[in-house]
Amino acid sequence: MAGRRTKGSDKYVSPHLKRFKYTQDQAIDKPFNWSQMRRLLEYVKPYSKNLLPLGILAMLVSTLVRLLVPVLIGKVVIDVAIKEQDTNLLIQLVVGIGIMYLLSYVANALRIRWVNILGQNVIYDLRKHLFSHVQRLSHRFFDSRSAGSILVRIMNDINSLQELFTNGIINLLMDIVTLFGIFIILFVLSPKLALAIMVILPIMFFISTKMRKRIRRSWQDVRIQQSRLNSHLNESIQGIRITQSFSQEQENTEYFDGVNTDNFESWRNATKKSAMFRPFVEMSNAIGTVILISFGAYLIIQGPENGGITIGTFVSFAFFLGMFWEPISRLGQMYNQLLMAMAASERIFEFLDEEPNVEEKSDAVSLENMKGHITFDHVQFAYDEDRIALHDINLEMKQGETVALVGHTGSGKSTIANLISRFYDPTKGSVKIDGHDLQDVQIHSVRQQISVVLQDTFIFSGTIMENIRFGRPDATDEEVVEAAKVVGADDFIQRLGNGYETEVEERGNVLSAGERQLLSFARALLANPRILILDEATASIDTETEKKIQQALQKLLKGRTAIIIAHRLSTIREADTIFVLEHGKILEQGSHQELMALQGEYFDLVKTQFQMLDAM
Structure with missing residues (x-):
């Protein structure tokens, strides 16, 4: 069947489906490092004097209660109150533990509230920063990336950080504090039993270290596949009329099925690898429990006087053992979450590290009260090394003149307009407005005084x-x-x-x-504007509407430097100067009458166009 995806490949049989290219959206294979995480945590700094300390304080209160209660139950309730049958002490302990749990509940409720507010603010700031940065990037950036790929980074990748900032950071601190507290308490209660239980940790650390690179890489692949899926969706929706016009719904559906399958497989692979960690933790918990029962029973039989332990100590160990593997299990989940966050943050920071190709100098001047006198001085421009768009262009557009650029498709007309707006910088030579090299002028001050009307206008x-x-x-x-x-x-x-x-x-x-x-x-x-650029602006307008536009243009162009790019040569007859371009070079220039008298390339273009009209 046409368009079917070949097994084990991202390539498709149908030639038109090769239109989707993602050369710029590849995996970022950098080692996991804390400097990357520290950079991400910079977005928490604005809240480090209010919300973050409050959240940490609430976390410490609830964690302290969790660590104290097992000690009280084992060493005081069992070894003292129950052993000595002290009813009053037992009642006091029950009431005291109840009050501590109530305090822990209030602290947890406040922690969740404050940390969620912090997380949402951080996500808001990060998304705002990324969007603002992307808007400053040059056209070359957007030339090589699909809209869907950019959308994924601003929406999905940042959304994947939400859990990290709303719960992850505080939970990580809480689990670390809990583990350290348990370590200290266990070794104080019984160093022998504590060492016996901890013997499994080195093995656990070794295996988790081996797993982490594979897990991280799989989550990176998820991000890439999501980007591709969004790119295809965006293009399919934008081009739905073309798809239906050519009856290519089935082919498009089959391509989507392939991209969707890749996305599904990437998620399944990532979750499968991530899911391996939790059973391993549970297995470690089981081994620890067996050690506690066997070795703990032996120590109870020995008795405290012979280096053993009391029943209360054993009960405290049982409490702490359950508490010990719980944060380790959460840390495993947190590690997976961290890997997802790192995969997303690497893609976010790749965009944030992208610098505009069109850079503004630190000492750039503001071009106020632009007159609109434009000169190209030996300008050469190439979109890439193999495609030179302009060759040694020298031209002058005087203040208030209407200038027309004509030529076949790909001759360089729109490139000249893009250089005037400084969407790109010339490879060689200089573009000047009112005698100022555009590379020495503040970009905003130039574009603020230029208006561009395109053939495919955006509403x-x-x-x-x-x-x-x-x-x-x-x-x-x-x-x-x-x-x-x-x-x-x-x-x-x-x-x-x-x-x-x-x-x-x-x-x-x-x-x-x-x-x-x-x-x-x-x-x-x-x-x-002081400069008006009309890039095929009347191409989509019927003849009657064009007459209205021609009348409006007389007012619109008055007192302004205007650059008109048009295939309809009838729209540019009144231009002061017409430049005829071919393959990035100026072949002819002059007024309509001068170029017609020359009987060169412009004459042939006009003649051909009128012959086509006569044939119709």
């Missing part, structure tokens, strides 16, 4: 008003409406059910392509 979930105001958040309602009127969007907006308060879904699917484009023009106009 956010929200109202029409909010989408237009995205260009300038502090704009008034009147200014939003005026911008919509200027570009001819007001007519269709008023026809909507709630006008400017009409809710639109993600990507504006309730609107036509032309309506979405009109909104993007209104958004750009409202931002009042």
Whole structure:
């Protein structure tokens, strides 16, 4: 069957299914180290003066009660009160132990409350930090990663840390304190019996050390498979119309089945390896119990006067033995949780360690009151070593000019626009605005004065008003409406059910392509940019709407430097300068009349386009 996943392989037979690539989302094979954990714990620091100390205090109170009660029962209740038949002392001890348990209950309730508040705050801060950092990264970062892969790190990977911060850290401290307390008490009560019981610990430590690398690696694989599953889901939902248009639902379902199976297998493998730890702890508990009964009985028979123990001491040991293996079992679970957290944190920190390719200098200047004079000085740019997009480009776009970039697909038109917005830096040469090299200028000050209108405009979930105001958040309602009127969007907006308060879904699917484009023009106009870039902005608009846009453009472009990228050559006839590009090189430049008179590449493009129109 086409599209079926081959056994033992992540590759699929159907060629179109090879569109999913995850070259950047691989396992991070770093050794487990506490420096990584210390970095994660940095997010707890803001709460180290209030919530954390309160949680630790409550934990210490409840742990102290748990350690004292077995000693009281064995050494006082049994060896003193019951042995001497002291009823008053027995009643006092019962009441006292009851009060201690009540105190422990209150302390535990407060600990859970404070620690949960701490954990939720830490998760909030970490997710906010990661999202803010990702938003600052350059386009190259997003070029090599799917949206689903990024989504997994911000949502799933951080969610996997929630249990660690809400319960794990305090529980870890509580179990460590409990174990140390039990160690000390047991050796005080009877060093011989304590040593006999502890003989199993070195074996336990050795086996757990062997297991930890395999467990950690399996949880890393879970994260990778989840990332792939989310990437496929994201792309499938975004491209559902294309899938249905080509009747590829079955192929897509089979691919999803393969990715879903890999995700299932990774979880099963990780949980199977993690589950091996608990039975091993229980087996150790069983061995310890056998040692306690056999050797403990022998010591009771010997009696305290001959180096043995009392029955009360034996009972205390029995209490502590159950308490001893319980925190060790939890530490095993905690270790698995820690491995999951480390696998997630490594992936989170990989993103946080990612630096923008487009870096801002520490002494970068703010470009205020931009005029819009643009020059390219011997600019070369390559997306990668094997793909040079621009070759030694020299061009000038004067203040207030309308410049058009034409050429076949892949000729470098959009690359020039991206360099002007400084989404990328040139490999060689320099891009200057008003004489300032963009690499010497604060990025925000440049982009704040540039608006870009793309062919596939993005509409956010929200109202029409909010989408237009995205260009300038502090704009008034009147200014939003005026911008919509200027570009001819007001007519269709008023026809909507709630006008400017009409809710639109993600990507504006309730609107036509032309309506979405009109909104993007209104958004750009409202931002009042000094430089306007129109990248195939009229490609999705019908002829009647295009006439409205052409009228709006006269107002929109007035006093601004405008760069128009268009395949419809009819839209750029009035441009002051037209640059004709081919394979990243400028072949011709001049006005429409000059280039037509030249009868070169531009002339051929116009001639070909009109021949195609005549044929239609």
